[in-house]
Amino acid sequence: MQRRTFLKTALGAAAFARSQAQTEPLWGGPVLDTHLHLRRDADSCFTHIQGCGVTNAVLLTPAADEDRARVEMEKRPGHFVRSVATDPSKPDAGDILRTAIRAGAVSIGEMKYHVALDSAEMRRVYDIAAETQVPVMMHIQNFPHFPGELPYNTGYDHFDKVLSAYPKTKFIGHGDLFWANISADVPTDRGYPSGPVKPGGLTDRWLSDFPNLYADMSANSGNNALSRDLDFSREFVIRHQDKLIFGSDCSCLDGHGAGVSQNNNPEAKRLEGKCVARATLELSKQISSPAVFRKIAWENGNRVFRLQW
Ligand SMILES: [Zn+2]
Numbered sequence: 001m002q003r004r005t006f007l008k009t010a011l012g013a014a015a016f017a018r019s020q021a022q023t024e025p026l027w028g029g030p031v032l033d034t035h036l037h038l039r040r041d042a043d044s045c046f047t048h049i050q051g052c053g054v055t056n057a058v059l060l061t062p063a064a065d066e067d068r069a070r071v072e073m074e075k076r077p078g079h080f081v082r083s084v085a086t087d088p089s090k091p092d093a094g095d096i097l098r099t100a101i102r103a104g105a106v107s108i109g110e111m112k113y114h115v116a117l118d119s120a121e122m123r124r125v126y127d128i129a130a131e132t133q134v135p136v137m138m139h140i141q142n143f144p145h146f147p148g149e150l151p152y153n154t155g156y157d158h159f160d161k162v163l164s165a166y167p168k169t170k171f172i173g174h175g176d177l178f179w180a181n182i183s184a185d186v187p188t189d190r191g192y193p194s195g196p197v198k199p200g201g202l203t204d205r206w207l208s209d210f211p212n213l214y215a216d217m218s219a220n221s222g223n224n225a226l227s228r229d230l231d232f233s234r235e236f237v238i239r240h241q242d243k244l245i246f247g248s249d250c251s252c253l254d255g256h257g258a259g260v261s262q263n264n265n266p267e268a269k270r271l272e273g274k275c276v277a278r279a280t281l282e283l284s285k286q287i288s289s290p291a292v293f294r295k296i297a298w299e300n301g302n303r304v305f306r307l308q309w
């Protein structure tokens with residue numbers, strides 16, 4: 001049997017095509033996923049990045065799971081770094097964050113708790129982020145994904161006060177309401193508005209006005225906002241080419257869309273069966289020049305998180 005035929009039989013045609021494709025970088029160069037939640041099983045983060053052509057990732061790690069993140073990182077050297085997150089209303093939250101950053105965490109996130117953006121609890125987090133020079137990434141959402149879900153990081157309409165009060169803190173916005181505000185009209189009855197963007201949205205303005213605000217493109221929220229009006233998105237990406245940071249928030253199993261890609265979020269059905277990383281990288285390619293795509297997929301994240309591989 002010829003080698004080619006043998007391989008085809010052994011691996012199956014689809015797997016063969018996939019193994020061939022992986023000999024070249026899928027996205028024309030390295031890709032950093034800054035929003036990959038640490039998973040239960042060892043090596044499953046690696047399986048995901050391999051499947052979708054991502055080369056490196058920030059593992060979003062709750063403080064209690066730090067040891068597990070370390071195991072994942074050591075198993076595949078040169079691919080992962082980790083963040084730290086803890087409930088900011090815990091009295092020892094400050095110590096927890098500082099200790100983890102001293103031990104190697106490169107960012108604070110994902111901060112997804114039921115507090116206000118300008119609360120004393122979050123202000124303490126912003127001070128620590130400034131002092132340790134790591135970015136802080138917040139999930140900003142007020143419309144529930146399921147009955148009874150409480151809002152996270154409230155008070156976005158006056159977040160500009162926080163941005164100007166903490167010039168040394170690098171803020172990374174993420175989540176439904178952050179991205180709904182790409183448009184000047186934000187409906188209150190849904191998390192993911194569709195249709196044309198009305199210019200002048202808070203997020204668009206603040207990305208221009210504040211050098212310390214960045215945008216995490218992950219999840220359905222980022223993908224939906226940048227898909228809804230491609231003409232607007234092409235300009236938006238040019239305006240904020242140094243501020244947009246690729247992340248997936250994907251929970252699919254294999255980097256090809258198997259399993260559930262958007263956990264516990266029926267509203268995000270449009271990405272069902274898809275790998276969010278792939279979908280958002282495709283979209284980014286479609287709306288940006290090759291040079292800007294490199295910034296989004298690799299350069300901006302590495303600069304803001306101060307990474308060296
Ligand atoms: Zn989130």
Ligand SMILES: [Zn+2]
Nearest residue numbers: 250252255275
């Ligand atoms: Zn995926």
